[in-house]
Amino acid sequence: MTADNMSQQSTNRNDRYERGLQILAQVEQTQGPSVLDYVAEFSPDLARLTAELGYTDVYGRSGLTYEQRQILTIAALGAMGTAPSQLRFHIRGALNVGCTPEQIIETFIHLTIYSGFPAALNALSAAREVFTERGIRPSLEEHRTEPSERFETGSRLVAEVDGSAGDSVIKSLQDISPDLGRMIVEYSFGDVYSRPNLSLWERELVTVAACGAMGTCTPQLRVHTHGFLNVGGTREQLIEVAIQLAVYAGFPAALNTLEVFRGVLEQHENAG
Structure with missing residues (x-):
């Protein structure tokens, strides 16, 4: 040389x-x-x-904006629950690149479905620390689906987001725990997916990021990869999610996530 x-x-x-x-x-x-x-x-x-x-x-890289990258990053870090300092750093980063406090809070409410309430509460505690140090007062307006409308609203959103795949999941529970199937419809979709401050596309971005980062819910990641595409996501955006996860969840998680994406994309392409 x-x-x-x-x-x-x-x-x-x-x-x-x-x-x-x-x-x-x-x-x-x-x-x-x-x-x-x-x-x-x-x-x-x-x-x-x-x-x-x-x-x-x-x-x-192109393919996702900085705002979208920060949302998926705090979703992944919040779901894993193993890096509180980095989560606080990226909550600050989300605010810096244009995410609203309400989007950040909504991301962590959404995590209650996929990583559970303890992980979501810990992530919300990190957000509280960041908001307090910056003097941010997020909106405390309540959003609640009427009790009589939870199942109907949830069923509509299951169909819109997950299509037949979501319906199959609910039906598969009828012989063992129909109550759990009802809770999925009423809470996950009737109560949470119906909330404002995140679009359905952003909610599916949070979902695939969280499921991919945790690495423990491959069937659900597959269902919501279909969901991401159903609400307007693209092949290129999915690939960017996997690449971003390599930094925050590690290369094995990114590779496993990409393998799920590959299978779903092939199904969509063959169906087309």
Whole structure:
């Protein structure tokens, strides 16, 4: 290798790192030291890899906006429940790139369905800390489906989002726990999916991100991958979700998620 080639490689590496720092700055928007400055004090290589992979290679991609990437990131981190500091960082980042406090709260309400109430409550506690430090007072307006309309509303949204796949899940419970099937319709869809502040597309983005990150609910991930496409999601967006998950849930989770996406996309293409 010539000296010129070595110099060009060094320049490319520096450009990639600097580009990552520029993207991180848009998410971070801090007047003080960057979070990567603290990482670099102990592991400069990890700081560099985070900037290059996490921000240049992943956040720098087209296909999803920064707002959408932050929503899916806090959904994944909230669902996993294993990285509270990073969750708080990305709640701040979500606010910085244009997400509203109400969208963030709604993301965590949505997680009650897929990762449970403890994970959602912990994520909401992290949001409370961030909102308090910034003096943010989110809307406390209540949204409630009338008790007499929960099943009808839920059934309509099951059909709109998940189609026949959702109906099959409910029917499969009739011989063992019809009550659970009713709760899925009334709570998950009648109470939660019907709420404002997230569109159905955003709700399915949160759902596939959470299910993919947890890695414990492949059948449900498959159903909601269909759902994501049913409400206007695209093949390209699904691939971006999997790539984003590689940073926050790890490459095995991303690969498993992508394999589910592959199967569903093939079904949709063959059906078309």
